[in-house]
Amino acid sequence: MPELAEVEYFRQQWDPGIGGKIKLVECNPKARIYRENSAKEITEALTGATLRASFAQAKQMLFQFSGGRWLGLHLGMTGKLLCVAKQPERGKWDHFVLRQASRTLVFRDPRQFGLLRLHIGQEPPAWWTELPPAILSDAFTPDVMNAFLQRRAKSPLKAVLLMQERFPGIGNWMADEILWRAQLHPEIKSGKLTSEQKETLYRKVREVSADALCAIAGVGGELPADLNVNIPESWLFWHRWRDGGHCPKDDEALQRKAIGGRTSCWCPRCQRP
Template sequence: MPELAEVEFFRRRWDVARGKTVKAVYLNPRARDNRGLPIAKIKKVLLGQKFLASQAAAKQMAFYFTNHLWLGIHLGMTGELAVGPAEREPKPHEHLVLKMSNGQELIFIDPRQFGRVLFYQGQGVPEWWAKIAPPILSRAFTVQVVADFLKRHGRAPIKAVLLMQERFPGIGNWMADEVLWRAGFHPQARAGNFGPQAILRLHRTLRQVCRDALKVIGKDWSDPPSHWLFNHRWSDGGKCPASRVLLKRAPVGGRTTCWSPAKQKLGAERR
């Protein structure tokens, strides 16, 4: 499920072991998440190092250890981070496990294996971390930046554009739908048709949904309130929490998309 706020939630889970030392490393060499990793080297250099800090950005996390060591994790479609006691019954698809000095294990589970584990050792910041786009909640995410990006992808449906991580880091399928629903834009609206007022509104709504999601899900994984589209989007016969009309569902930009035909009409973007 992991989009912006869920990623932050999982980061916090592992962060309980901050300050502890790595006592053992397990990396499944056959897991697709671990492809390309120097597994033997990671095991060797990580052992005995202290977990110093963690950070989430977009759909990625970075865990930083002494000796300039970085572990990056992308949760893909089905990944999650867990913390468990060492004597637990291991579950299937545990692709990375760090045994920590407090007796806890930090576990990365990912059945579908669309996720990714990354590694870096050295001064400075790894390329895979540095290249993540500036956060939607940062000052760099200006209205102008959004306007330029929509123009550049003018022929694509706005739904597909909102999913582009190079400009909307952390936005995934449900967040994109939530934004468009709240702002009142049809997911099929062409990005190039958005007028100045509509762009302003889209920009503001993007920031608001990110803030709200982090407040609700990012902190302790509470379910969002039922007046969000989130709670109704996957059920057949789901109704728009604002207008009570039957929600529509269809693929847009290659992804299942849910919208309220009452609230989101083509043309509203042209202002």
């Protein structure tokens, strides 16, 4: 599932369309992405509107259109946004297409776990404004993080990092990367961290978020075949996926186990229980 940086990258793909009028909306009305608002509702609201701005927060996106129209978009597991200069036919998995005079904005989602949400009003929808503070914002402080850890004191730290109400945008690979850099075992209970470990965790949560945004969302240009091309080999990222993968720090064989319902990967030497 796309995480913080992937979502920001895909948000940028529709930015060339900002300032352009939507001449035609094409939908697959049977697609599951319309389970909150129908394809007809969205088509009627956006046809003739102008795309004004785009925003990303956690794993969600928001697009502002003229006339107080707002479109929320969640990529789900396989969703992606594309902007193409031509006017191609709508593809099999292109369940939502916005046609402008000189470009086409596409939402492609083979597995249809994504979601579109329409809001009409002068202000952004409540479900957007009530999202938790972004990890790189001033509102995400050590005190805020520590208080949340204490409320989840008996939960494994890996599971807590995946809780979107406090760590918005953090997914499986980012959580593993954070714990590996912080040298914390994924099964350690959140309430057992020392003050020093909490300080380290806070720094690494923000560090990995910033590094991921730079490496993935900062690539710009055309959509690459692999969004992760700029991630260095020195990260845990590449090694955690490989069979027989080894820690890039000390070459120790990596271990894997399901923690909090998600497969976790760690180095038994760097991250002792």
